[in-house]
Amino acid sequence: MTSQVIPRRSSLAVAVYALLNPLPVGFFVAAWIFDIIYLFSTEVTWTRAASWLIVIGLIIAIIPRIINLIQVWSGVSYPQGSPIKIHFWAWLVAIVLTIFNAFIHTRDAWGVVPTGVILSTLVVILMLFANVQLAVRDRAVREL
Known part of the structure; x- marks a missing residue:
């Protein structure tokens, strides 16, 4: 019989992660929209606003990634191809970009x-992609 280890996570870390994790998506989507608007209007204000949104989104995105790094990679080993690991790596590549x-x-x-x-x-x-695959695969696991 195998026993599954349930990871113990800090309530404060989970709360901060849940609070800050969706915010960068909004900032980066708004910056993307402002870039597209600039393509058609050539008004410099749109590009300046997009650059501010990108910087603010980056600052906010780093805190949930550090929390995610500690939770995913310390102590508990998730299987290869786990939705949590894919989510982490996709976000990391997105932050580097x-x-x-x-x-x-x-x-x-x-x-x-x-x-x-x-x-x-x-x-x-x-x-x-990271958020959708995590939500879909997490729901499939819960339904089993």
Whole structure:
């Protein structure tokens, strides 16, 4: 008979993670929308606003990732291909792309256009993939 180890998590860490985790998605989606608006309007304000949203989203995104890093990788071993690990890695790649995107957005407005929009699109796709796969696979496990 095998026993399943249930990880003990800090209530404060779980609360902070649940509070801050969805916020960066909103900031990055708004930055992506502002980049798309800039493509069609060429008003510099949209690109400046997008760069601020990216930086604020990055600052907020780091705290839940540190909590997730501690919870996922310390003590309890999750199986390879676990939705929690996939979620972690997808978010990590998205944050690295967002750091590059923040540097792209420091250029002048015309220099942002092709690369900034592509990076913003990739970040939004990665974050949505991470959240959807975690929700779908977690629900499938609970139904068993």
